[in-house]
Amino acid sequence: MGQKLTDLELIQNVLNGETGQYALLVKQHQRFVFTLALRFAKNREDAEEIAQDCFVKAYRALGTFKQTAKFSTWLYTITYTTAMTFLRKKRLDTSSINDEETLIQLENHTSSFNANGYEKQNSHAFLNQAITLLAPDDATIITMFYQGEQSLEEIGEALHIEPNTVKVKLHRARQRLKEKLQYLLKDEVKELL
DSSP, rough: OOOOOHHHHHHHHHHHOGGGHHHHHHHHHHHHHHHHHHHHHHHHHHHHHHHHHHHHHHTGGGGGGTSSHHHHHHHHHHHHHHHHHHHHHOOOOOOTTSSSSHHHHHHHHHHHHHHHHGGGGGGGHHHHHHHHSSHHHHHHHHHIIIISOHHHHHHHHTSSSSSHHHHHHHHHHHHHHHHOOOOOOHHGGHHHH
């Protein structure tokens, strides 16, 4: 089988009894699902648990997938709702950047960056670090739009909000991301933006 099957072909094969083909769907989407889960959970262990739950839920609900949207959009909707449920159960409180504990944590990150030297860090690492400092909703929209290459409509469908609302939220998330980068990089941010 030299040719890569599409998501829809893999889904059809799974629904026709070739359940082993689901592993190919997981392989194609696991990195992005994990990245989204990590944006919410903020730690690897919880993100792995969320991602695993997402794929189990998606497998069980595969028969309900309607081909009106892309499979990735449907899967990211499951990821979003699974992450929100997980966080509610875990009762994680999200901190604002004004919170004293968050500022101390941010200063620790900054000092560790300074200790390692800016020249040793690449812009991608700084960007990911800044994204982790964003609120989960902001981090999700940034990740879905840029890394997941989802359209405003697809993000809106996944998050159950209007595309125009996504556009506004994306704009605001970019502004907050820029602020986080400016704090982390101070003068170097001008070269990145």
